[in-house]
Amino acid sequence: MSKLFDPNKAAILRSEDRLRWNNPSEIIAAARIAPGSRVAEIGCGNGWFTFDLEKAVRPRGMVYALDMQTAMLQILETHRQHYERILVLPCGENEFDLDDGEVDVVFHANVLHEVSEPEMHLREANRVLKAGGRLVVVEWKPGAGEDEPGPRAEYRMAPERVREVAEQAGFAIEETRDVGPYHFLVSGVKG
Numbered sequence: 001m002s003k004l005f006d007p008n009k010a011a012i013l014r015s016e017d018r019l020r021w022n023n024p025s026e027i028i029a030a031a032r033i034a035p036g037s038r039v040a041e042i043g044c045g046n047g048w049f050t051f052d053l054e055k056a057v058r059p060r061g062m063v064y065a066l067d068m069q070t071a072m073l074q075i076l077e078t079h080r081q082h083y084e085r086i087l088v089l090p091c092g093e094n095e096f097d098l099d100d101g102e103v104d105v106v107f108h109a110n111v112l113h114e115v116s117e118p119e120m121h122l123r124e125a126n127r128v129l130k131a132g133g134r135l136v137v138v139e140w141k142p143g144a145g146e147d148e149p150g151p152r153a154e155y156r157m158a159p160e161r162v163r164e165v166a167e168q169a170g171f172a173i174e175e176t177r178d179v180g181p182y183h184f185l186v187s188g189v190k191g
């Protein structure tokens with residue numbers, strides 16, 4: 001069975017309830033995304049984090065919103081309204097249409113557990129980051145109660161595994177912290 005998120009279920013990614021346990025503005029604040037940053041958001045889906053990222057980088061920054069499923073990007077476009085500093089870009093599984101060193105931050109939320117070759121994928125993230133640029137990965141904590149949201153337990157990645165893959169892809173780990181009841185954040189710096 002594919003681990004890839006089904007675009008037919010995209011509406012559940014934008015439920016009011018999600019604000020309680022995966023709040024985009026709180027997580028972006030925890031990730032320390034500065035005004036003026038150029039951010040590549042990989043696996044942006046239908047934009048749960050994208051619009052708050054855009055607010056965080058105003059007035060001069062830019063959010064490159066990438067997803068390998070164009071159906072998700074099409075839904076994002078329908079919610080876009082007045083968010084001007086977002087460039088939507090289809091991407092390959094491990095191939096982003098960005099230049100070497102083009103961005104300050106790669107932001108990656110609820111995606112890595114779906115990726116089939118995580119090390120190769122994060123190597124591509126490393127390529128598009130400037131030297132000293134930051135990778136931010138937000139993932140589901142391992143283990144899940146029956147009634148809790150999120151992917152099946154066997155798809156989840158432990159923080160140790162995220163750190164290991166990020167290190168293999170060329171990042172020096174900066175921090176690991178909980179963000180909300182069900183998620184953790186790992187950040188790393190490109191050497």
Ligand SMILES: C[S@@+](CC[C@H](N)C(=O)[O-])C[C@H]1O[C@@H](n2cnc3c(N)ncnc32)[C@H](O)[C@@H]1O
Binds near residue numbers: 044047114
């Ligand atoms: C569960 S959704 C999360 C979307 C959004 N980040 C959020 O938190 O609401 C995962 C998204 O990652 C995308 N995705 C999965 N693997 C990917 C890859 N290798 N490269 C780019 N996008 C990917 C899927 O198409 C899907 O839109």
